[in-house]
Amino acid sequence: MSSDREAGPMGKVKVLVIPGMDPVGDWMADVIKLEQDMACLGLVRDLAQALETVERLAPEVILVDIGSGILQRTEILSRLAAPASGAAVIVVAMLGEVDMVRQAMLHGAQGFLLKPFSEAELLSSIRQAYELVLQRRAEMPKRGIPEQAESIRRAEVIAVFSPKGGVGCTTVAINLAVALRTLTDKSTILLDGDLRFGDIDTALNISSATNVGTLVSQLDEMDNQLLDRSLIPHKSGVRVVVAPPHLDMADAIRPEHLRKLISRLSELEDGYVVIDAWSSLDDCTLSILDKCQHLVVITTPQVTAMRDVHRFLEVLNLLGYGRSSTRLVLNHCYHRSEVNVKDLERALGHPFVQEIDYSPNQVTASLNRGVPLVQEYRDSAAARSIMRLAQYLVESTDARPTLDTEEEPAGKNEKPKRRGLFSQRKTASA
Numbered sequence: 001m002s003s004d005r006e007a008g009p010m011g012k013v014k015v016l017v018i019p020g021m022d023p024v025g026d027w028m029a030d031v032i033k034l035e036q037d038m039a040c041l042g043l044v045r046d047l048a049q050a051l052e053t054v055e056r057l058a059p060e061v062i063l064v065d066i067g068s069g070i071l072q073r074t075e076i077l078s079r080l081a082a083p084a085s086g087a088a089v090i091v092v093a094m095l096g097e098v099d100m101v102r103q104a105m106l107h108g109a110q111g112f113l114l115k116p117f118s119e120a121e122l123l124s125s126i127r128q129a130y131e132l133v134l135q136r137r138a139e140m141p142k143r144g145i146p147e148q149a150e151s152i153r154r155a156e157v158i159a160v161f162s163p164k165g166g167v168g169c170t171t172v173a174i175n176l177a178v179a180l181r182t183l184t185d186k187s188t189i190l191l192d193g194d195l196r197f198g199d200i201d202t203a204l205n206i207s208s209a210t211n212v213g214t215l216v217s218q219l220d221e222m223d224n225q226l227l228d229r230s231l232i233p234h235k236s237g238v239r240v241v242v243a244p245p246h247l248d249m250a251d252a253i254r255p256e257h258l259r260k261l262i263s264r265l266s267e268l269e270d271g272y273v274v275i276d277a278w279s280s281l282d283d284c285t286l287s288i289l290d291k292c293q294h295l296v297v298i299t300t301p302q303v304t305a306m307r308d309v310h311r312f313l314e315v316l317n318l319l320g321y322g323r324s325s326t327r328l329v330l331n332h333c334y335h336r337s338e339v340n341v342k343d344l345e346r347a348l349g350h351p352f353v354q355e356i357d358y359s360p361n362q363v364t365a366s367l368n369r370g371v372p373l374v375q376e377y378r379d380s381a382a383a384r385s386i387m388r389l390a391q392y393l394v395e396s397t398d399a400r401p402t403l404d405t406e407e408e409p410a411g412k413n414e415k416p417k418r419r420g421l422f423s424q425r426k427t428a429s430a
């Protein structure tokens with residue numbers, strides 16, 4: 001199979017579907033046919049025909065339903081997903097088939113979709129997979145010549161995320177950044193990754209024309225010095241990048257812009273880049289999760305948050321994110337609850353690295369006054385817990401070997417590599 005392919009017909013992304021037994025394959029084909037920038041090359045119902053069809057039609061994205069029996073023919077899957085096929089493979093599975101998806105990813109599949117999924121999710125996954133194909137093509141000519149040195153990452157990137165909204169991510173992200181700066185005196189950059197509804201500016205009483213939107217649009221023309229000077233200094237010593245002021249600007253930001261911005265910020269100085277991520281797992285949030293070395297996942301003891309976090313941890317596990325980089329935090333943000341922490345840890349299958357105490361008066365006052373909790377209310381129980389979380393992160397950062405590439409090293413008992421939603425993202429754009 002040749003990987004040196006032309007762009008799709010009339011610039012369309014060429015998609016091939018290998019369906020399962022249910023009607024989802026036909027539905028996907030119908031959705032793709034209606035898209036102006038995509039072409040559905042057809043459905044391959046007989047797996048034995050798959051390689052020959054791919055050779056003949058040269059798809060760029062292949063949607064493979066687990067129900068097609070592909071896991072009984074993993075040699076076919078490996079060849080479909082290999083760079084030489086010129087295509088990226090997305091596996092389609094039921095929510096309960098997480099183990100099978102993991103197996104498919106181990107055989108090279110680059111992405112997955114869990115049923116039921118929406119048209120928007122399908123199209124967005126296809127576009128992201130196509131992006132990977134383009135990146136691979138761009139890298140092709142470089143083969144055979146020595147790899148260029150990767151940009152040096154100097155700061156640790158810490159993302160604060162929860163699949164459940166309103167559980168304290170912004171509170172933790174802001175105060176974690178200030179705490180890290182206080183403890184280490186190292187450069188600390190706080191980035192509002194909640195592009196549409198970010199409120200770090202209000203929480204820190206900052207008003208600035210520079211924001212994620214303006215930075216990503218000028219990034220290619222900015223050298224590191226200029227980028228450094230564009231960050232908004234806060235009196236805590238933390239430097240801030242606030243969210244865009246309108247939805248239009250937020251919606252124009254693509255995942256690759258955000259990845260590039262995070263890379264550039266992490267190159268500036270030894271220290272930390274703390275990102276407050278939005279609770280939706282959209283492409284921009286996924287790019288943040290891809291780029292961070294420490295993922296602080298927040299839950300509350302409430303059953304709904306626990307359920308969402310449990311599902312999210314399952315997905316992380318599937319993607320091969322090392323347990324070592326996921327820091328689970330229990331935030332008592334609604335009331336002081338008498339919960340058995342061990343029971344919660346057992347339910348999630350993951351230990352908490354820190355509990356954050358309930359301090360409603362001080363947390364509310366800090367937000368209302370636009371001042372950091374860990375500075376102005378440093379004696380509150382919540383502030384002290386966030387300081388301990390920062391201390392924990394400093395210690396685990398110090399214990400990590402210094403890396404100058406994106407990938408985690410393979411630990412003794414760890415999976416060989418941490419992979420993103422779409423693996424092999426080490427590209428010129430990231």
Ligand SMILES: Nc1ncnc2c1ncn2[C@@H]1O[C@H](COP(=O)(O)OP(=O)(O)O)[C@@H](O)[C@H]1O
Pocket residue numbers: 162164165166167168169170171172331332333334356357358359360361363364367382
């Ligand atoms: N440890 C805590 N104690 C008391 N209130 C808290 C605590 N953590 C968060 N809160 C409150 O919970 C609400 C949601 O917090 P926020 O940080 O905005 O969450 P998110 O960013 O996840 O939506 C805020 O009103 C905040 O005051």
Ligand SMILES: [Mg+2]
Pocket residue numbers: 169170171194199
């Ligand atoms: Mg928030």
